[in-house]
Amino acid sequence: MIANIIILTGIINLILGVVVISGARTEKGKLSFALFAFSTLVWSLADFFVYKTHSAIFDKLAYSSAALVPTFLLFWILDLEDQTKKRTARISIGTIGLLFVILPLIDNLVISNIKPNGITGTTEEVGPLFIPYMAFFVLTYLIVLIKLVKSHRKSSGEEKNRYRTILIGFLLYGAGGIMFGLILPAMGYEKFTNFDVSCSLIFVGFTTYAIVQYKWMNIKVVAFELLAIFIIGASLMEIFVADTQGQRIYKSAMFVILTTLSIFMVKSALNEVKRKEELEVANNKLETANYRLEMANQEISERKDQLQEMSNNLAKANEQLKRLDRAKSEFVSRAYHDLRAPITGIKGYVSLLMEGSYGQVPPEQMEVLKKTFSITSDMSTLTEDLLTASKLESGAMTFDFKRHRIEDICRQIVDTLYPKAKDSGLYLEYIKQKEPLPELLIDGPRIRESISNLVDNAIKYTKTGEVTLRLERAETSSYKAPTILAEDQSLSKDNVGPVVRITVTDTGIGIPKTEIPYLFARFSRGKDTSRLNAGGTGLGLYVCKGMIEGNGGKVWAESDGEGKGSRFIVELPIEPQEEIQ
Numbered sequence: 001m002i003a004n005i006i007i008l009t010g011i012i013n014l015i016l017g018v019v020v021i022s023g024a025r026t027e028k029g030k031l032s033f034a035l036f037a038f039s040t041l042v043w044s045l046a047d048f049f050v051y052k053t054h055s056a057i058f059d060k061l062a063y064s065s066a067a068l069v070p071t072f073l074l075f076w077i078l079d080l081e082d083q084t085k086k087r088t089a090r091i092s093i094g095t096i097g098l099l100f101v102i103l104p105l106i107d108n109l110v111i112s113n114i115k116p117n118g119i120t121g122t123t124e125e126v127g128p129l130f131i132p133y134m135a136f137f138v139l140t141y142l143i144v145l146i147k148l149v150k151s152h153r154k155s156s157g158e159e160k161n162r163y164r165t166i167l168i169g170f171l172l173y174g175a176g177g178i179m180f181g182l183i184l185p186a187m188g189y190e191k192f193t194n195f196d197v198s199c200s201l202i203f204v205g206f207t208t209y210a211i212v213q214y215k216w217m218n219i220k221v222v223a224f225e226l227l228a229i230f231i232i233g234a235s236l237m238e239i240f241v242a243d244t245q246g247q248r249i250y251k252s253a254m255f256v257i258l259t260t261l262s263i264f265m266v267k268s269a270l271n272e273v274k275r276k277e278e279l280e281v282a283n284n285k286l287e288t289a290n291y292r293l294e295m296a297n298q299e300i301s302e303r304k305d306q307l308q309e310m311s312n313n314l315a316k317a318n319e320q321l322k323r324l325d326r327a328k329s330e331f332v333s334r335a336y337h338d339l340r341a342p343i344t345g346i347k348g349y350v351s352l353l354m355e356g357s358y359g360q361v362p363p364e365q366m367e368v369l370k371k372t373f374s375i376t377s378d379m380s381t382l383t384e385d386l387l388t389a390s391k392l393e394s395g396a397m398t399f400d401f402k403r404h405r406i407e408d409i410c411r412q413i414v415d416t417l418y419p420k421a422k423d424s425g426l427y428l429e430y431i432k433q434k435e436p437l438p439e440l441l442i443d444g445p446r447i448r449e450s451i452s453n454l455v456d457n458a459i460k461y462t463k464t465g466e467v468t469l470r471l472e473r474a475e476t477s478s479y480k481a482p483t484i485l486a487e488d489q490s491l492s493k494d495n496v497g498p499v500v501r502i503t504v505t506d507t508g509i510g511i512p513k514t515e516i517p518y519l520f521a522r523f524s525r526g527k528d529t530s531r532l533n534a535g536g537t538g539l540g541l542y543v544c545k546g547m548i549e550g551n552g553g554k555v556w557a558e559s560d561g562e563g564k565g566s567r568f569i570v571e572l573p574i575e576p577q578e579e580i581q
Contacts, residue, residue, distance in 0.1 A: 032076035039068035054116035063104035070140035071097025077147045100136050169206020347376040385539035392546040399443040413452045421459050427466040442551045450544040454568045458506035465507030474501045479554045502570040511559035511566045520545045
């Protein structure tokens with residue numbers, strides 16, 4: 001009975017060692033714990049044969065193999081503390097352990113005078129190194145106990161529970177070993193001495209439970225391995241308990257057959273488990289991907305709703321801005337219209353005074369009236385420009401398209417402004433081609449006002465030299481879109497086909513290239529205003545551009561640089577564009 005318990009302890013420890021080494025999810029402490037479990041098997045086998053054969057050789061082997069247990073136990077503690085890289089500690093433990101494994105095999109050092117005993121298998125006397133041998137066990141178990149207590153205190157959560165379970169198993173293991181190995185023999189109960197090896201089963205069992213309970217092992221793999229190991233273990237035990245030689249041979253053959261079948265069964269089961277685990281991992285990944293995709297779709301949907309809400313708010317704000325802009329334009333148009341009447345009245349009365357309609361005006365008063373008339377004229381021009389600009393912005397500007405001869409319009413402009421050019425000491429020249437130009441479908445007064453503004457500006461900004469108004473036909477447009485301000489974008493399509501080109505050239509102050517983009521902007525007279533006519537409003541060219549483009553034409557400026565004069569070019573299509581028909 002005692003022998004069967006001993007061998008059963010070894011087989012169970014073997015099974016648990018195989019379970020741990022094959023099923024543990026982490027490498028930390030796996031091999032050293034399995035070696036500890038296997039060393040208890042060797043110790044159990046030696047005790048079994050001591051009990052069965054009463055042999056001194058197996059008694060020495062029992063003492064020798066017993067020293068393996070604390071050695072591998074210390075290795076395991078080092079592995080749990082991640083001290084596998086401390087080679088010095090491992091070499092020292094291994095050397096000392098190997099020493100106490102060898103010493104019992106030498107006669108009369110640890111034990112001596114070994115004799116058969118019907119109760120425990122053998123009896124022996126202690127040798128001179130027995131106390132150091134026992135001190136090795138005691139010191140080793142104290143070190144392991146201290147390490148486990150420290151690890152338990154430092155850990156938390158599931159790891160703390162795992163260390164608590166291992167610590168309880170170790171304390172029970174130590175208490176059982178002391179009870180069966182020291183206390184009971186001292187009290188005269190020697191037949192229980194061999195149970196000290198069986199106490200190792202308590203520690204191995206608790207530790208294995210801790211590993212399984214706290215998710216340190218692959219339980220699916222362990223289940224198949226346990227079944228196979230129990231089958232192999234049972235058949236192996238049958239060999240040891242067989243009564244005759246024939247039964248041993250038969251049970252040995254069955255052991256080989258069952259072991260072979262178990263190996264194939266485990267392999268097949270492991271492959272199946274592996275496939276299921278791979279499928280489970282793939283499903284988990286798929287679920288994770290689907291979850292992330294769902295979250296991404298949800299976020300996209302939320303962003304889409306936010307963008308839609310922003311778009312709706314922008315649309316509402318834009319519509320409100322349009323209403324405000326229309327209201328502003330209507331207010332400005334009404335205000336400018338109301339201002340035009342009194343300014344026109346003042347200008348008329350001043351003109352009558354200057355003509356002597358209300359009596360002779362003294363010379364000193366005449367100068368004042370002339371200045372008043374000039375200022376009033378500028379105010380009138382400003383009012384007209386503001387009114388026109390307001391209409392252009394609001395889209396309220398209307399055009400009266402009719403057939404006009406552009407030569408006649410240009411001749412009227414030159415005749416009107418010739419006296420002003422002469423008074424400024426300038427020569428105003430009008431050049432046109434000999435062949436008559438076709439009539440253009442345009443708003444004559446708007447075109448006349450625009451070209452007149454360009455010629456008038458040329459006279460203002462030219463101190464000496466001449467101003468030329470050239471009229472010609474061109475088969476293709478020479479317009480190239482300049483780099484201009486964002487608000488000064490073209491209002492019409494590029495001219496395609498033959499055009500009438502009107503060029504106003506002067507020998508005046510010229511235009512730096514950096515200022516050209518600003519010329520046709522609203523309220524702009526160029527960046528360097530210090531050299532320009534201080535009386536300008538900054539609306540003339542803006543209004544001019546709007547009215548020319550409203551007639552389907554183009555207008556732009558060119559200059560060779562500061563002090564080298566400038567050219568303002570207007571192109572009007574000979575055939576009207578669709579939008580003005």
